[in-house]
Amino acid sequence: MSLKPITVYGIGPGPNPWKVVMILKELNIPYIYKLIPMPDLKTEPFISINPNGKVPVIExxxxxxxxxxxxxxxEYLVETYDKQHTISFTAGSKDYFQAKQWLHFQMSGQGLFFGQAFWFTRFHPEKVQSAVDRYVKEVHRVTAVLDRVLEGKQYLVGDKFSYVDAAFVPWFGFVGLWKIDLEKEFPNVNAWLSRLQARPAIAEALKQKAELSAPH
Structure with a gap:
């Protein structure tokens, strides 16, 4: 049975929708990427789709x-469409729960602190150096956690690429803002990201992201 395309609502440069695109591409699920202008996120009709007024959203x-x-x-995509566990793990297994652990770390650790560092570096209307320093320090700390965990490992969970590895990729696109040399400071993370970015599905998603983020 052929699948109908899943609609992904997102913005061009925003990292989180591209985690979703990477998994759709890994699972060969057709999709339509629908760009939402930033001012429209907190207004109708979008807030009827997501009352929180943020992306990503899928239909x-x-x-x-x-x-x-x-x-x-x-989690929905892999549990619904990855029945062979090509990029996920058998429900109830140790790896299944460890993948959830790292997914939660990505959202509450990487996504939160990288996001705040990005905001205070780029968008906050006043220069608040103490906030920049705090969040950039957290970027280093989160990356150091990953670097330590990846010592002697190719991937985060189960000795194979999984959806949770992909979840970390988009936010690392911003580390240049904070002059972080991943190769020198975090060699395990750097090698891991190189492996991930070499995957065709992830490379294609990053290419699409770059095209949609470019000035027109």
Missing amino acids: DPNTGITLSESGAIL
Whole structure:
């Protein structure tokens, strides 16, 4: 049975929707990427789709499900469409729960602190150096956690690539803002990201992200 395309609502440069695109591409699920202008996120009709007014959101015509929150979307996609566990793990197994652990760390650790560092570096209307320093320090700390965990390992969980590895990729696109030399400071993370970015599905998603983020 052929699948109908899943609609992904996102913005061009925003990292979180691209986690979703990477998993859709890994699972060969067709999708339509619908760009939402930033001013429209907190207004109708979008807030009827997601009352929180944030992206990503997916609408899946194959199941009738509309879902927001990137972590929840990734779990939904692999549990619904990865029955062979090519990029996920058998429900109830140790690896299944460890993948959830790292997904939660991505959202509450990497996503939160990288996001705040990005905001205070780029968008906050006043220069608040103490905030920049705090959050950039957290970027280093989160990356150091990953670097330690990846010592002697190719991937985070189960000795194979999984959806949770992909979840970390988009936010690392911003480390240049804070002059972090991943190769020198965090060699295990750097090698891991190189492996991930070499995967065709992830490379294609990053290419699409760059195209949609470029000035027109």
